Amino acid sequence: IAGITQAPTSQILAAGRRMTLRCTQDMRHNAMYWYRQDLGLGLRLIHYSNTAGTTGKGEVPDGYSVSRANTDDFPLTLASAVPSQTSVYFCASSIRLNTEAFFGQGTRLTVV
Amino acid sequence: AQSVTQLDSHVSVSEGTPVLLRCNYSSSYSPSLFWYVQHPNKGLQLLLKYTSAATLVKGINGFEAEFKKSETSFHLTKPSAHMSDAAEYFCVVGYGNKLVFGAGTILRVKS
Numbered sequence: 001i002a003g004i005t006q007a008p009t010s011q012i013l014a015a016g017r018r019m020t021l022r023c024t025q026d027m028r029h030n031a032m033y034w035y036r037q038d039l040g041l042g043l044r045l046i047h048y049s050n051t052a053g054t055t056g057k058g059e060v061p062d063g064y065s066v067s068r069a070n071t072d073d074f075p076l077t078l079a080s081a082v083p084s085q086t087s088v089y090f091c092a093s094s095i096r097l098n099t100e101a102f103f104g105q106g107t108r109l110t111v112v
Numbered sequence: 113a114q115s116v117t118q119l120d121s122h123v124s125v126s127e128g129t130p131v132l133l134r135c136n137y138s139s140s141y142s143p144s145l146f147w148y149v150q151h152p153n154k155g156l157q158l159l160l161k162y163t164s165a166a167t168l169v170k171g172i173n174g175f176e177a178e179f180k181k182s183e184t185s186f187h188l189t190k191p192s193a194h195m196s197d198a199a200e201y202f203c204v205v206g207y208g209n210k211l212v213f214g215a216g217t218i219l220r221v222k223s
């Protein structure tokens with residue numbers, strides 16, 4: 001592994017189903033983030049984590065939850081998916097908050 | 113509230129001509145500023161960053177940006193566009209505990 005790995009790369013999900021998007025980094029970065037990218041809106045922050053064991057809400061946290069049990073992993077869970085959560089999701093990490101972030105390749109999620 | 117505005121959603125240039133992608137931000141203090149590039153179906157890659165060491169910042173692939181505090185701008189430039197520069201570019205501002213993204217500018221390069 002080099003950098004940030006996201007899985008799956010794409011997924012079609014039935015509305016109402018639970019889904020966890022996985023994110024792993026091997027750079028020992030303290031901060032991690034989840035963004036969603038939608039046409040014309042750029043990237044919007046869903047949740048972030050300053051360090052293992054702590055998380056915080058971003059601009060659009062509703063319908064999503066995260067956990068940070070260790071430094072490397074930062075999964076994003078949709079408890080009950082809705083069509084408005086159709087998007088491309090990017091995980092990112094940085095040495096600390098508010099510094100240059102490194103991004104994964106993204107997960108394209110379609111909720112039908 | 114802090115915000116970042118990319119003034120053009122699309123920019124089209126001919127290969128070999130200069131590129132200018134405009135970005136303005138609002139902030140009550142000097143923020144960290146970044147430009148990222150995203151090629152189709154790819155993740156985001158850092159082009160350059162400003163962290164108060166110098167107002168003119170040089171990045172990868174011949175890009176540079178100038179921080180102008182009086183104008184609250186951080187425009188991205190390149191003297192001569194290449195076909196491989198065609199992508200979407202994001203101006204990003206670091207505030208407190210998060211990075212705030214502009215809506216993006218799609219750069220088209222014509223041969």
